[in-house]
Amino acid sequence: MTDTSPNMQPEDTCCADLYQSPLVRYLLGESLHPGGLALTRALGKELGLTKGQYLLDVACGRGASAIMLAQTYKCRVAGIDTDARALEGATKDARRYRLDSLVAFVEGDATHLPFPPAVFDAVLCECATSLFSNRQAALGEIARVLKPSGRLALSDVTFRPETLPLPLDSSIARALCIPLGTGPEQYVHLIQGAGLTIEGKADYSNTVEKLLDKAESLLGIGRRTALATKANDQQLDQIAVALNCASELARQGDLGYWTFVAGKP
Numbered sequence: 001m002t003d004t005s006p007n008m009q010p011e012d013t014c015c016a017d018l019y020q021s022p023l024v025r026y027l028l029g030e031s032l033h034p035g036g037l038a039l040t041r042a043l044g045k046e047l048g049l050t051k052g053q054y055l056l057d058v059a060c061g062r063g064a065s066a067i068m069l070a071q072t073y074k075c076r077v078a079g080i081d082t083d084a085r086a087l088e089g090a091t092k093d094a095r096r097y098r099l100d101s102l103v104a105f106v107e108g109d110a111t112h113l114p115f116p117p118a119v120f121d122a123v124l125c126e127c128a129t130s131l132f133s134n135r136q137a138a139l140g141e142i143a144r145v146l147k148p149s150g151r152l153a154l155s156d157v158t159f160r161p162e163t164l165p166l167p168l169d170s171s172i173a174r175a176l177c178i179p180l181g182t183g184p185e186q187y188v189h190l191i192q193g194a195g196l197t198i199e200g201k202a203d204y205s206n207t208v209e210k211l212l213d214k215a216e217s218l219l220g221i222g223r224r225t226a227l228a229t230k231a232n233d234q235q236l237d238q239i240a241v242a243l244n245c246a247s248e249l250a251r252q253g254d255l256g257y258w259t260f261v262a263g264k265p
């Protein structure tokens with residue numbers, strides 16, 4: 001699989017403005033992936049994090065995972081993202097939790113990580129690779145900055161169909177980062193292509209249904225949603241149809257969420 005495939009969504013289909021939009025933040029919360037912090041906690045365990053280790057969170061968004069893992073394991077965490085506004089919020093949160101001595105956020109692109117080789121004990125990358133302009137290059141960068149014997153934990157959306165159904169052509173659907181024609185085997189291929197060894201993979205597709213159910217019920221609150229998100233009725237209707245369509249795809253097994261743990265030899 002190459003990232004020049006016409007099926008890959010271009011970088012700008014899922015932009016920073018989308019994640020900062022009141023509607024997306026209202027529906028998805030601060031932890032911008034299915035499974036939320038509970039799934040991040042499971043990945044932290046798989047990474048075997050310990051006090052003082054160096055962890056990199058690639059595409060850290062609002063920093064919820066980075067902050068929680070620093071708090072839990074007392075490890076040192078660098079979060080990197082292209083979204084300067086998300087990083088501003090993340091930095092404020094780290095300060096609020098008095099974790100700013102352990103956590104730092106840097107603006108940068110996953111395909112050009114601004115770190116020397118072999119400096120991190122572990123790398124986390126949640127729900128983001130489909131947004132990268134070149135996923136193989138980003139995985140190569142992750143492998144480069146990992147120390148030998150270091151580990152990667154990656155979680156991401158799977159979507160088997162090669163085309164997007166019409167109702168899903170909306171901003172909330174784009175926020176779900178749907179990677180056309182991508183099953184778990186493609187992620188395995190990408191990770192192995194970066195020279196990493198797969199140590200485990202797990203199907204967490206049930207978390208997609210839960211996330212969609214939560215978003216659908218929040219949307220059902222109607223007037224309160226409109227007030228909280230400044231969205232109009234037409235936008236809310238469009239999102240409701242998109243969420244319904246996504247739920248159907250998740251029930252059919254076409255839309256899912258998987259985790260992968262890999263080691264650097």
Ligand SMILES: C[S@@+](CC[C@H](N)C(=O)[O-])C[C@H]1O[C@@H](n2cnc3c(N)ncnc32)[C@H](O)[C@@H]1O
Pocket residue numbers: 015016019030031032033058059060061062063064065080081082083086108109110111125126127128131132133175177
């Ligand atoms: C769905 S959010 C996930 C955020 C976070 N990992 C989480 O799970 O809460 C995807 C994130 O990827 C970031 N992103 C997109 N393209 C990127 C790139 N090329 N390099 C770094 N971050 C990127 C976006 O700005 C956004 O914050």
